[in-house]
Amino acid sequence: MDSPRQTVRSPRLHPGDRVRVVSPASPPTRDGVAHGVELLTSWGLRVEVGEHAFDRWGYMAGRDQDRAADLNAAFRDPGVRAVLASRGGKGAYRIVDDLDFDALRRNPKPLVGFSDITHLHLALWAHCGLASLHGPFPDGSRERCGPASATALRHALTTTAPVTLHRDPTEPTASITFGGTAVGVLVGGNLDAIRTETGAGLPALDGTILFLEHQRGTGLGEVDRALTQLARSGALNGLRGVVLGQFLGFERDTGDPTLGGWGILDVLRDRLGRLGVPVLGGVPAGHGPHPPTIPLGTEAALDTAAGTLTIRAAVT
Structure with a gap:
Protein backbone atom coordinates (compact mmCIF):
# COMPACT_ATOMS: atom_id res chain seq x y z
CA MET A 1 0.00 0.00 0.00
CA THR A 159 -18.67 25.31 -1.31
CA THR A 160 -15.31 25.49 0.41
CA ALA A 161 -16.78 26.39 3.79
CA PRO A 162 -15.64 24.23 6.72
CA VAL A 163 -18.13 21.85 8.32
CA THR A 164 -18.76 22.09 12.06
CA LEU A 165 -20.49 19.32 13.97
CA HIS A 166 -21.81 19.82 17.51
CA ARG A 167 -22.29 17.40 20.36
CA ASP A 168 -25.97 16.50 20.72
CA PRO A 169 -26.73 15.87 24.41
CA THR A 170 -29.61 13.58 23.44
CA GLU A 171 -27.30 11.14 21.66
CA PRO A 172 -26.43 8.14 23.89
CA THR A 173 -22.70 8.55 23.30
CA ALA A 174 -22.77 12.20 24.42
CA SER A 175 -21.75 11.20 27.94
CA ILE A 176 -18.48 9.75 26.66
CA THR A 177 -15.98 12.57 26.96
CA PHE A 178 -12.27 12.55 27.68
CA GLY A 179 -11.31 16.21 27.76
CA GLY A 180 -8.93 18.07 25.55
CA THR A 181 -8.34 19.46 22.08
CA ALA A 182 -6.77 17.85 19.06
CA VAL A 183 -5.90 18.68 15.47
CA GLY A 184 -5.39 16.03 12.81
CA VAL A 185 -6.70 14.56 9.59
CA LEU A 186 -10.19 13.14 10.12
CA VAL A 187 -10.60 9.53 8.97
CA GLY A 188 -12.98 6.72 9.77
CA GLY A 189 -16.64 5.88 9.51
CA ASN A 190 -18.27 2.56 10.25
CA LEU A 191 -16.55 0.65 13.06
CA ASP A 192 -17.17 -2.78 11.55
CA ALA A 193 -15.67 -1.68 8.22
CA ILE A 194 -12.60 -0.18 9.89
CA ARG A 195 -12.09 -3.36 11.88
CA THR A 196 -12.43 -5.49 8.73
CA GLU A 197 -9.62 -3.53 7.08
CA THR A 198 -7.23 -4.26 9.97
CA GLY A 199 -4.25 -6.15 8.60
CA ALA A 200 -5.41 -5.64 5.04
CA GLY A 201 -6.21 -2.14 3.82
CA LEU A 202 -6.26 -0.05 6.98
CA PRO A 203 -3.91 2.91 6.56
CA ALA A 204 -1.70 4.13 9.39
CA LEU A 205 -3.80 6.27 11.72
CA ASP A 206 -1.01 8.09 13.51
CA GLY A 207 -1.63 11.83 13.44
CA THR A 208 -5.35 11.41 12.74
CA ILE A 209 -8.64 11.97 14.50
CA LEU A 210 -10.77 8.82 14.20
CA PHE A 211 -14.52 9.07 13.63
CA LEU A 212 -16.52 5.99 14.65
CA GLU A 213 -20.17 5.05 14.21
CA HIS A 214 -21.96 1.72 14.43
CA GLN A 215 -24.99 0.17 12.74
CA ARG A 216 -27.66 -2.07 14.22
CA GLY A 217 -27.27 -5.82 14.09
CA THR A 218 -24.30 -6.67 16.29
CA GLY A 219 -24.08 -7.04 20.03
CA LEU A 220 -22.04 -5.47 22.78
CA GLY A 221 -19.33 -8.11 22.53
CA GLU A 222 -18.74 -7.34 18.85
CA VAL A 223 -18.14 -3.66 19.60
CA ASP A 224 -15.70 -4.71 22.32
CA ARG A 225 -13.95 -7.15 19.96
CA ALA A 226 -13.68 -4.53 17.21
CA LEU A 227 -12.13 -1.87 19.45
CA THR A 228 -9.82 -4.40 21.07
CA GLN A 229 -8.66 -5.74 17.71
CA LEU A 230 -7.85 -2.22 16.51
CA ALA A 231 -5.89 -1.51 19.68
CA ARG A 232 -4.00 -4.83 19.71
CA SER A 233 -3.07 -4.48 16.04
CA GLY A 234 -1.32 -1.19 16.76
CA ALA A 235 -3.66 0.62 14.38
CA LEU A 236 -4.55 3.19 17.05
CA ASN A 237 -0.94 4.07 17.91
CA GLY A 238 -0.32 7.79 17.49
CA LEU A 239 -4.02 8.63 17.28
CA ARG A 240 -4.72 12.26 18.25
CA GLY A 241 -8.41 12.03 19.11
CA VAL A 242 -11.66 10.12 18.70
CA VAL A 243 -15.11 11.32 17.67
CA LEU A 244 -18.10 9.10 18.48
CA GLY A 245 -21.17 9.23 16.30
CA GLN A 246 -24.28 7.10 16.65
CA PHE A 247 -24.10 3.55 17.98
CA LEU A 248 -27.52 2.31 16.94
CA GLY A 249 -29.14 -0.65 18.60
CA PHE A 250 -27.98 0.44 22.04
CA GLU A 251 -30.24 3.46 22.58
CA ARG A 252 -31.91 1.93 25.63
CA ASP A 253 -28.84 0.04 26.77
CA THR A 254 -28.55 0.75 30.49
CA GLY A 255 -26.61 -2.39 31.27
CA ASP A 256 -27.30 -6.08 30.78
CA PRO A 257 -27.49 -8.09 34.03
CA THR A 258 -26.24 -11.14 32.14
CA LEU A 259 -23.15 -9.14 31.10
CA GLY A 260 -22.26 -7.94 34.58
CA GLY A 261 -24.43 -4.86 34.20
CA TRP A 262 -22.35 -3.45 31.36
CA GLY A 263 -23.80 -1.51 28.45
CA ILE A 264 -22.37 0.19 25.37
CA LEU A 265 -21.16 3.24 27.33
CA ASP A 266 -19.15 1.03 29.67
CA VAL A 267 -17.41 -0.65 26.74
CA LEU A 268 -16.64 2.65 25.02
CA ARG A 269 -15.30 4.25 28.19
CA ASP A 270 -13.13 1.24 28.97
CA ARG A 271 -11.68 0.76 25.49
CA LEU A 272 -11.25 4.40 24.47
CA GLY A 273 -10.20 5.73 27.86
CA ARG A 274 -6.99 3.71 27.60
CA LEU A 275 -5.87 5.63 24.52
CA GLY A 276 -5.02 8.79 26.47
CA VAL A 277 -6.44 11.12 23.79
CA PRO A 278 -9.42 13.52 23.73
CA VAL A 279 -12.71 11.78 22.95
CA LEU A 280 -15.82 13.68 21.86
CA GLY A 281 -19.07 11.72 22.03
CA GLY A 282 -22.57 12.58 20.95
CA VAL A 283 -21.99 13.66 17.34
CA PRO A 284 -25.32 13.03 15.54
CA ALA A 285 -23.84 11.18 12.58
CA GLY A 286 -24.07 7.59 11.45
CA HIS A 287 -26.89 5.27 10.46
CA GLY A 288 -29.63 7.42 11.98
CA PRO A 289 -32.07 9.58 10.00
CA HIS A 290 -31.10 12.88 8.39
CA PRO A 291 -27.32 12.40 8.43
CA PRO A 292 -24.91 15.29 8.02
CA THR A 293 -22.15 15.25 5.42
CA ILE A 294 -18.67 14.93 6.90
CA PRO A 295 -15.44 15.59 4.98
CA LEU A 296 -12.92 12.77 5.46
CA GLY A 297 -9.20 13.01 4.76
CA THR A 298 -8.92 16.72 5.60
CA GLU A 299 -7.69 18.55 8.67
CA ALA A 300 -10.08 18.74 11.61
CA ALA A 301 -10.06 20.36 15.04
CA LEU A 302 -11.71 18.67 18.01
CA ASP A 303 -12.66 20.61 21.17
CA THR A 304 -14.39 18.61 23.88
CA ALA A 305 -15.12 21.65 26.08
CA ALA A 306 -16.96 23.37 23.24
CA GLY A 307 -18.40 20.06 22.06
CA THR A 308 -17.38 20.73 18.48
CA LEU A 309 -15.59 19.12 15.57
CA THR A 310 -14.64 21.50 12.76
CA ILE A 311 -13.46 19.97 9.47
CA ARG A 312 -11.88 21.59 6.45
CA ALA A 313 -13.85 21.18 3.22
CA ALA A 314 -13.12 18.21 0.97
CA VAL A 315 -13.30 20.41 -2.14
CA THR A 316 -11.50 23.52 -3.35
Whole structure:
Protein backbone atom coordinates (compact mmCIF):
# COMPACT_ATOMS: atom_id res chain seq x y z
CA MET A 1 0.00 0.00 0.00
CA ASP A 2 1.19 3.51 -0.72
CA SER A 3 1.84 5.79 2.24
CA PRO A 4 -0.78 8.47 2.86
CA ARG A 5 0.13 11.69 1.13
CA GLN A 6 -0.74 15.30 1.61
CA THR A 7 -4.49 15.71 1.33
CA VAL A 8 -5.77 16.00 -2.25
CA ARG A 9 -8.99 17.97 -2.54
CA SER A 10 -11.21 17.87 -5.61
CA PRO A 11 -12.69 20.88 -7.41
CA ARG A 12 -16.07 21.87 -6.04
CA LEU A 13 -19.15 21.25 -8.15
CA HIS A 14 -20.85 23.87 -10.31
CA PRO A 15 -24.19 23.83 -12.12
CA GLY A 16 -23.85 21.83 -15.32
CA ASP A 17 -21.28 19.42 -13.90
CA ARG A 18 -21.76 15.72 -14.46
CA VAL A 19 -22.02 13.35 -11.50
CA ARG A 20 -22.53 9.61 -11.49
CA VAL A 21 -24.43 7.27 -9.18
CA VAL A 22 -22.90 3.80 -8.84
CA SER A 23 -23.56 0.77 -6.62
CA PRO A 24 -20.33 -0.60 -5.09
CA ALA A 25 -22.15 -2.57 -2.39
CA SER A 26 -25.79 -3.71 -2.12
CA PRO A 27 -28.48 -2.97 -4.72
CA PRO A 28 -30.57 0.19 -4.35
CA THR A 29 -34.24 0.64 -5.14
CA ARG A 30 -35.16 2.31 -8.41
CA ASP A 31 -37.57 4.66 -6.64
CA GLY A 32 -34.89 5.68 -4.17
CA VAL A 33 -32.34 6.42 -6.86
CA ALA A 34 -34.98 8.32 -8.83
CA HIS A 35 -35.51 10.53 -5.78
CA GLY A 36 -31.79 11.15 -5.53
CA VAL A 37 -31.46 11.92 -9.23
CA GLU A 38 -34.34 14.39 -8.95
CA LEU A 39 -32.68 16.14 -6.02
CA LEU A 40 -29.24 16.37 -7.66
CA THR A 41 -30.79 17.56 -10.91
CA SER A 42 -32.58 20.34 -9.03
CA TRP A 43 -29.13 21.69 -8.10
CA GLY A 44 -28.31 22.07 -11.78
CA LEU A 45 -26.17 18.93 -11.97
CA ARG A 46 -26.28 16.44 -14.82
CA VAL A 47 -26.83 13.04 -13.23
CA GLU A 48 -25.83 9.69 -14.72
CA VAL A 49 -26.44 6.21 -13.32
CA GLY A 50 -23.85 3.47 -13.65
CA GLU A 51 -24.48 0.64 -16.11
CA HIS A 52 -24.70 -2.00 -13.38
CA ALA A 53 -26.27 0.12 -10.63
CA PHE A 54 -29.40 -2.04 -10.43
CA ASP A 55 -27.80 -5.45 -10.99
CA ARG A 56 -28.25 -8.15 -8.38
CA TRP A 57 -25.94 -10.98 -7.42
CA GLY A 58 -26.79 -12.44 -4.05
CA TYR A 59 -26.92 -9.54 -1.61
CA MET A 60 -24.75 -7.34 -3.82
CA ALA A 61 -25.45 -5.04 -6.74
CA GLY A 62 -24.00 -7.38 -9.34
CA ARG A 63 -20.76 -9.30 -9.64
CA ASP A 64 -17.55 -7.90 -8.21
CA GLN A 65 -16.04 -7.15 -11.61
CA ASP A 66 -19.13 -5.22 -12.72
CA ARG A 67 -19.36 -3.13 -9.55
CA ALA A 68 -15.65 -2.33 -9.80
CA ALA A 69 -16.02 -1.54 -13.51
CA ASP A 70 -18.75 1.03 -12.80
CA LEU A 71 -16.61 2.72 -10.15
CA ASN A 72 -13.53 2.78 -12.36
CA ALA A 73 -15.48 4.05 -15.35
CA ALA A 74 -16.60 6.99 -13.22
CA PHE A 75 -13.07 7.54 -11.90
CA ARG A 76 -11.57 7.45 -15.40
CA ASP A 77 -14.10 9.77 -17.06
CA PRO A 78 -12.66 13.30 -16.72
CA GLY A 79 -16.12 14.78 -17.24
CA VAL A 80 -17.54 13.09 -14.15
CA ARG A 81 -16.91 15.51 -11.28
CA ALA A 82 -18.28 13.49 -8.34
CA VAL A 83 -19.24 9.88 -7.65
CA LEU A 84 -22.12 8.97 -5.34
CA ALA A 85 -22.68 5.49 -3.96
CA SER A 86 -26.35 4.53 -4.26
CA ARG A 87 -26.31 2.73 -0.89
CA GLY A 88 -24.16 0.73 1.52
CA GLY A 89 -24.91 -2.76 2.75
CA LYS A 90 -22.36 -5.38 1.75
CA GLY A 91 -19.75 -5.86 -0.92
CA ALA A 92 -17.57 -2.74 -1.18
CA TYR A 93 -14.84 -4.56 0.75
CA ARG A 94 -14.62 -7.14 -2.06
CA ILE A 95 -13.54 -4.64 -4.73
CA VAL A 96 -11.14 -2.35 -2.85
CA ASP A 97 -8.09 -3.91 -4.53
CA ASP A 98 -9.60 -3.44 -7.99
CA LEU A 99 -9.90 0.36 -7.88
CA ASP A 100 -8.03 2.52 -10.40
CA PHE A 101 -6.16 4.78 -7.99
CA ASP A 102 -4.01 6.18 -10.81
CA ALA A 103 -7.13 7.60 -12.46
CA LEU A 104 -8.02 9.47 -9.29
CA ARG A 105 -4.49 10.78 -8.90
CA ARG A 106 -4.76 12.24 -12.40
CA ASN A 107 -8.30 13.52 -11.99
CA PRO A 108 -9.44 13.77 -8.34
CA LYS A 109 -13.15 13.78 -7.57
CA PRO A 110 -15.06 13.20 -4.33
CA LEU A 111 -16.78 9.94 -3.47
CA VAL A 112 -19.94 10.24 -1.34
CA GLY A 113 -21.37 7.49 0.88
CA PHE A 114 -21.15 5.86 4.29
CA SER A 115 -21.55 2.50 6.05
CA ASP A 116 -19.93 -0.17 3.81
CA ILE A 117 -18.53 2.66 1.66
CA THR A 118 -16.11 3.28 4.55
CA HIS A 119 -13.91 0.61 2.93
CA LEU A 120 -13.59 2.81 -0.15
CA HIS A 121 -13.01 6.03 1.80
CA LEU A 122 -10.12 4.40 3.65
CA ALA A 123 -8.60 3.06 0.43
CA LEU A 124 -8.81 6.39 -1.41
CA TRP A 125 -7.14 8.21 1.45
CA ALA A 126 -4.46 5.54 1.89
CA HIS A 127 -3.51 5.29 -1.78
CA CYS A 128 -4.23 8.79 -3.08
CA GLY A 129 -4.54 11.07 -0.07
CA LEU A 130 -7.96 11.88 -1.54
CA ALA A 131 -10.54 13.69 0.59
CA SER A 132 -14.02 12.21 0.35
CA LEU A 133 -17.45 12.68 1.92
CA HIS A 134 -19.21 10.58 4.56
CA GLY A 135 -22.67 11.54 3.37
CA PRO A 136 -26.19 10.36 2.53
CA PHE A 137 -27.07 8.04 -0.32
CA PRO A 138 -29.19 9.03 -3.33
CA ASP A 139 -31.29 5.98 -2.41
CA GLY A 140 -32.25 7.64 0.88
CA SER A 141 -35.95 8.33 1.27
CA ARG A 142 -37.29 11.73 2.25
CA GLU A 143 -38.07 10.27 5.67
CA ARG A 144 -34.43 9.32 6.21
CA CYS A 145 -32.75 12.13 4.32
CA GLY A 146 -34.71 15.35 4.79
CA PRO A 147 -34.02 18.92 3.66
CA ALA A 148 -31.28 19.55 6.25
CA SER A 149 -29.33 16.51 5.04
CA ALA A 150 -29.75 17.51 1.43
CA THR A 151 -28.59 21.06 2.15
CA ALA A 152 -25.54 19.80 4.04
CA LEU A 153 -24.57 17.53 1.14
CA ARG A 154 -25.00 20.34 -1.37
CA HIS A 155 -22.83 22.70 0.68
CA ALA A 156 -20.14 20.05 1.08
CA LEU A 157 -20.00 19.47 -2.67
CA THR A 158 -20.34 23.05 -3.90
CA THR A 159 -18.67 25.31 -1.31
CA THR A 160 -15.31 25.49 0.41
CA ALA A 161 -16.78 26.39 3.79
CA PRO A 162 -15.64 24.23 6.72
CA VAL A 163 -18.13 21.85 8.32
CA THR A 164 -18.76 22.09 12.06
CA LEU A 165 -20.49 19.32 13.97
CA HIS A 166 -21.81 19.82 17.51
CA ARG A 167 -22.29 17.40 20.36
CA ASP A 168 -25.97 16.50 20.72
CA PRO A 169 -26.73 15.87 24.41
CA THR A 170 -29.61 13.58 23.44
CA GLU A 171 -27.30 11.14 21.66
CA PRO A 172 -26.43 8.14 23.89
CA THR A 173 -22.70 8.55 23.30
CA ALA A 174 -22.77 12.20 24.42
CA SER A 175 -21.75 11.20 27.94
CA ILE A 176 -18.48 9.75 26.66
CA THR A 177 -15.98 12.57 26.96
CA PHE A 178 -12.27 12.55 27.68
CA GLY A 179 -11.31 16.21 27.76
CA GLY A 180 -8.93 18.07 25.55
CA THR A 181 -8.34 19.46 22.08
CA ALA A 182 -6.77 17.85 19.06
CA VAL A 183 -5.90 18.68 15.47
CA GLY A 184 -5.39 16.03 12.81
CA VAL A 185 -6.70 14.56 9.59
CA LEU A 186 -10.19 13.14 10.12
CA VAL A 187 -10.60 9.53 8.97
CA GLY A 188 -12.98 6.72 9.77
CA GLY A 189 -16.64 5.88 9.51
CA ASN A 190 -18.27 2.56 10.25
CA LEU A 191 -16.55 0.65 13.06
CA ASP A 192 -17.17 -2.78 11.55
CA ALA A 193 -15.67 -1.68 8.22
CA ILE A 194 -12.60 -0.18 9.89
CA ARG A 195 -12.09 -3.36 11.88
CA THR A 196 -12.43 -5.49 8.73
CA GLU A 197 -9.62 -3.53 7.08
CA THR A 198 -7.23 -4.26 9.97
CA GLY A 199 -4.25 -6.15 8.60
CA ALA A 200 -5.41 -5.64 5.04
CA GLY A 201 -6.21 -2.14 3.82
CA LEU A 202 -6.26 -0.05 6.98
CA PRO A 203 -3.91 2.91 6.56
CA ALA A 204 -1.70 4.13 9.39
CA LEU A 205 -3.80 6.27 11.72
CA ASP A 206 -1.01 8.09 13.51
CA GLY A 207 -1.63 11.83 13.44
CA THR A 208 -5.35 11.41 12.74
CA ILE A 209 -8.64 11.97 14.50
CA LEU A 210 -10.77 8.82 14.20
CA PHE A 211 -14.52 9.07 13.63
CA LEU A 212 -16.52 5.99 14.65
CA GLU A 213 -20.17 5.05 14.21
CA HIS A 214 -21.96 1.72 14.43
CA GLN A 215 -24.99 0.17 12.74
CA ARG A 216 -27.66 -2.07 14.22
CA GLY A 217 -27.27 -5.82 14.09
CA THR A 218 -24.30 -6.67 16.29
CA GLY A 219 -24.08 -7.04 20.03
CA LEU A 220 -22.04 -5.47 22.78
CA GLY A 221 -19.33 -8.11 22.53
CA GLU A 222 -18.74 -7.34 18.85
CA VAL A 223 -18.14 -3.66 19.60
CA ASP A 224 -15.70 -4.71 22.32
CA ARG A 225 -13.95 -7.15 19.96
CA ALA A 226 -13.68 -4.53 17.21
CA LEU A 227 -12.13 -1.87 19.45
CA THR A 228 -9.82 -4.40 21.07
CA GLN A 229 -8.66 -5.74 17.71
CA LEU A 230 -7.85 -2.22 16.51
CA ALA A 231 -5.89 -1.51 19.68
CA ARG A 232 -4.00 -4.83 19.71
CA SER A 233 -3.07 -4.48 16.04
CA GLY A 234 -1.32 -1.19 16.76
CA ALA A 235 -3.66 0.62 14.38
CA LEU A 236 -4.55 3.19 17.05
CA ASN A 237 -0.94 4.07 17.91
CA GLY A 238 -0.32 7.79 17.49
CA LEU A 239 -4.02 8.63 17.28
CA ARG A 240 -4.72 12.26 18.25
CA GLY A 241 -8.41 12.03 19.11
CA VAL A 242 -11.66 10.12 18.70
CA VAL A 243 -15.11 11.32 17.67
CA LEU A 244 -18.10 9.10 18.48
CA GLY A 245 -21.17 9.23 16.30
CA GLN A 246 -24.28 7.10 16.65
CA PHE A 247 -24.10 3.55 17.98
CA LEU A 248 -27.52 2.31 16.94
CA GLY A 249 -29.14 -0.65 18.60
CA PHE A 250 -27.98 0.44 22.04
CA GLU A 251 -30.24 3.46 22.58
CA ARG A 252 -31.91 1.93 25.63
CA ASP A 253 -28.84 0.04 26.77
CA THR A 254 -28.55 0.75 30.49
CA GLY A 255 -26.61 -2.39 31.27
CA ASP A 256 -27.30 -6.08 30.78
CA PRO A 257 -27.49 -8.09 34.03
CA THR A 258 -26.24 -11.14 32.14
CA LEU A 259 -23.15 -9.14 31.10
CA GLY A 260 -22.26 -7.94 34.58
CA GLY A 261 -24.43 -4.86 34.20
CA TRP A 262 -22.35 -3.45 31.36
CA GLY A 263 -23.80 -1.51 28.45
CA ILE A 264 -22.37 0.19 25.37
CA LEU A 265 -21.16 3.24 27.33
CA ASP A 266 -19.15 1.03 29.67
CA VAL A 267 -17.41 -0.65 26.74
CA LEU A 268 -16.64 2.65 25.02
CA ARG A 269 -15.30 4.25 28.19
CA ASP A 270 -13.13 1.24 28.97
CA ARG A 271 -11.68 0.76 25.49
CA LEU A 272 -11.25 4.40 24.47
CA GLY A 273 -10.20 5.73 27.86
CA ARG A 274 -6.99 3.71 27.60
CA LEU A 275 -5.87 5.63 24.52
CA GLY A 276 -5.02 8.79 26.47
CA VAL A 277 -6.44 11.12 23.79
CA PRO A 278 -9.42 13.52 23.73
CA VAL A 279 -12.71 11.78 22.95
CA LEU A 280 -15.82 13.68 21.86
CA GLY A 281 -19.07 11.72 22.03
CA GLY A 282 -22.57 12.58 20.95
CA VAL A 283 -21.99 13.66 17.34
CA PRO A 284 -25.32 13.03 15.54
CA ALA A 285 -23.84 11.18 12.58
CA GLY A 286 -24.07 7.59 11.45
CA HIS A 287 -26.89 5.27 10.46
CA GLY A 288 -29.63 7.42 11.98
CA PRO A 289 -32.07 9.58 10.00
CA HIS A 290 -31.10 12.88 8.39
CA PRO A 291 -27.32 12.40 8.43
CA PRO A 292 -24.91 15.29 8.02
CA THR A 293 -22.15 15.25 5.42
CA ILE A 294 -18.67 14.93 6.90
CA PRO A 295 -15.44 15.59 4.98
CA LEU A 296 -12.92 12.77 5.46
CA GLY A 297 -9.20 13.01 4.76
CA THR A 298 -8.92 16.72 5.60
CA GLU A 299 -7.69 18.55 8.67
CA ALA A 300 -10.08 18.74 11.61
CA ALA A 301 -10.06 20.36 15.04
CA LEU A 302 -11.71 18.67 18.01
CA ASP A 303 -12.66 20.61 21.17
CA THR A 304 -14.39 18.61 23.88
CA ALA A 305 -15.12 21.65 26.08
CA ALA A 306 -16.96 23.37 23.24
CA GLY A 307 -18.40 20.06 22.06
CA THR A 308 -17.38 20.73 18.48
CA LEU A 309 -15.59 19.12 15.57
CA THR A 310 -14.64 21.50 12.76
CA ILE A 311 -13.46 19.97 9.47
CA ARG A 312 -11.88 21.59 6.45
CA ALA A 313 -13.85 21.18 3.22
CA ALA A 314 -13.12 18.21 0.97
CA VAL A 315 -13.30 20.41 -2.14
CA THR A 316 -11.50 23.52 -3.35
